[in-house]
Amino acid sequence: MPELFARVARPAILAASRSEVLRRSAERIPVTRKVVDRFVPGETAVEVLKSVERLRNSGRFVSVDHLGEDVTDADAANATVTAYLGLLDALGQRGDTAAGPKPLEVSLKLSALGQALPRDGEKIALENAHTICAKARDVGVWVTVDAEDHTTTDSTLSIVRELRAEFDWLGTVLQAYLRRTRADCAEFAAAGARIRLCKGAYDEPASVAFRGRDEVTDSYLMCLRILMAGRGYPMVASHDPEIIAAVPGLAREYRRSAADFEYQMLYGIRDAEQLRLAGEGNHVRVYVPFGAQWYGYFVRRLAERPANLTFFLRALAERRKSV
Template structure:
């Protein structure tokens, strides 16, 4: 049953008609729990509240289904406005973005143009930009673009690596010479067993090995997980290997396990919360529902209260 629900929500996450319908209704039926708001000001206020509790953030203006150069240019402009809002407000936050939002499916050159515009602003303001890894079809091109931008912009730019892909350990080894700041995640897209581990236990095992290898390479690791076993494993490993807290951080999603987030911050670890905002929230919301059945029950309760 759980697998069927996951597959259904992942299918719905890519439905363009449902996405358009969702925009008309706004952040209803539980979406407010996972999305900070529609406007930049909403997101900045959410980050101020996190910062006041010793938690930092990464801000993401949600956007999917880009099909025209104008839409891509608008998305790039919004990323720049987000960086400027972070700088003007003084909140402690990075920026995360998806390159398909910036026109990657139109052309690699267009995407690179927009990435350079964004990174020019980030470098000027001493900010950090994380490139989110998307589905497997975009994996190799994302790695290629990241390497190009890393050579041009250095530590201003980082990337995400997904544990459910067979190739990810090789990717970490290949990227080690760049000394990259990587967000390490399990992965939230539906992929074929030809490229990804179908068994959760194998994903978890690969995730822990990835974290260890990346840290042993002397690189910065953003460990993005809500899994207590993974968190405990990281704590033990860094203590055994005498890896300083300054070389890694924990990351969680906005609205999920807020008490655990606070506990990690109180223990002295860097705790970063991924804060999404914007009116194009539908695909992101569907993937959150796919990840955990508990999220579905929360939404159902919200619907009955509406």
């Protein structure tokens, strides 16, 4: 069943995530937006900060993502920067300034900061990300640069390298299904970087990515071993029980304490498991997205796990019965 989902359902769902027609239709249906709340707890900073408060009170760390990607003009990129600066002001008021891993973080997509603009896109994204990192440093919040499809990887990692020269605490995301990622893990682990390792959420061709479920899992575990052996701070971004079960053994093998790495999971997915791991003294960070541009993010979540799609279809059917 998982292989059938990966071969048939996942590519179709990911294709839907890129459809403007389906996006407009979904955004007009109130019942859909109510179901989306399971994964995206609001469209405004005020709404997401309520979720941040609840998660922090439960002992979990938080990474907040202002949804948006592939902006087409500089004004939209500037609006994204403004949104992050306001969010950082609000997060800074919590006073989480303890030494060591920062409990609060924001996640950035460089395409939302202008990376794909036809003129000087990479330069504009770098400058915008620098502005956000400087603000984050001032208020005691971390920043992690998200990964997008494989065509952006070289540009993204180039920008990350340049930013880390000033902000050595800056993290980035590497996707284990890409064939290049073992080499990228070795480079960034040797440099002492924070790396969020995920499986990958885009429909990539076999020429650049592993496609089979077992292949991706094997690549993830090999990449994680490289990160655990390195000088950096691994961030294990996975809901896969097989991967989570392997982490304690790798941590012992490479003499890492619970303070030397963290688990990461998405808001609304495996909440009980998040609480279990945190209750055992582990660092657990929850990735919390917010904003009006929820469609692409939400549909990619449906493509990641059969359980997510089942939840969505069941909840949608129940809500339609009630209206």
